[in-house]
Amino acid sequence: MDDAARARDAAREALADVEPEQLRERLDARIGEAAVTPGVLALVTARALDPDVELGDVTDRAAGVQLIYEGLRLTRTVAREEPWVTAPTAADIDADMDILAADVLVSRGFSLLACTDAARPAVDVVRAFGRDQTLRDREGTDAETAVGLDRNLEVDALELAVVAGTTAVGGDPPEELLAYARDLAADCDGEFPPAGRALPETTADRIADISDRAVSATDR
Numbered sequence: 001m002d003d004a005a006r007a008r009d010a011a012r013e014a015l016a017d018v019e020p021e022q023l024r025e026r027l028d029a030r031i032g033e034a035a036v037t038p039g040v041l042a043l044v045t046a047r048a049l050d051p052d053v054e055l056g057d058v059t060d061r062a063a064g065v066q067l068i069y070e071g072l073r074l075t076r077t078v079a080r081e082e083p084w085v086t087a088p089t090a091a092d093i094d095a096d097m098d099i100l101a102a103d104v105l106v107s108r109g110f111s112l113l114a115c116t117d118a119a120r121p122a123v124d125v126v127r128a129f130g131r132d133q134t135l136r137d138r139e140g141t142d143a144e145t146a147v148g149l150d151r152n153l154e155v156d157a158l159e160l161a162v163v164a165g166t167t168a169v170g171g172d173p174p175e176e177l178l179a180y181a182r183d184l185a186a187d188c189d190g191e192f193p194p195a196g197r198a199l200p201e202t203t204a205d206r207i208a209d210i211s212d213r214a215v216s217a218t219d220r
Helices: 001-012 022-032 037-049 058-083 088-115 121-136 141-169 175-186 201-218
Strands: none
Touching: 001 022, 001 058, 001 088, 022 058, 022 088, 037 058, 037 175, 037 201, 058 088, 058 121, 058 141, 088 121, 121 141, 121 175, 121 201, 141 175, 175 201
C-alpha cells in the first residue's frame, strides 16, 4: 500500500462510526477526493527519520493531520463562498451540512492527535487559521493580502505534518525541516496536488539529509 492510500484509509477509518449515515457518506466522499499531501508528509517524515518505523503506529497521526487540514479547508471554502448569501434558500441545507462536516473533521483529527506531542501544535494551527480568517474579513484587506492569509493554512498543515512525523519516532523537528515544509507549501501555490499525487519523489531524501545535518550539528 502506498502512502497516499495509507493516509486516506486511516482518515476514512477514523470517520467510520459517524452518524447519521448521510453525514458519514458525505465525509467519506470528501476524503476520497481530497489531496492527502499533509497525511502523506507525516508518514514520509517518520520513515525518512527512522526507516524501521512501524507505519501502523504513525497512520493515526497522519490521519489526524489530514482531517484537521481538510476540515479547515472546507471551513475556508464555505467562508469564501458565503452560500447563505449567494445561494437560493434551498441550498442552505447543503451549506449547513458542510459546516457540520468541517466540525466533525477537525474534532476527529484532534482526537487522533490528543495524546501525542503534536497535540499542542495542532491547536496552534486552528488558532492561527481563525486569526487569519478574521484578518482576511476585515474591511480594507486587499486581495493580495487575503490570498496570503488563505495560503497560511497549507503552510501550517505541512508544518504540523512534519511535527507529527518527527515526534512519532521520538524527536522534535529542527527548524530547517520546518522551513522545508514551508517551501513545499509554497511550491504548491496554495493548492495541494490532486488525489493521485502528493509529494516530490525527493522529499524523503531531503528530510533524511536535513535530519542528519541537525544531528551532526548537535553532536559537535
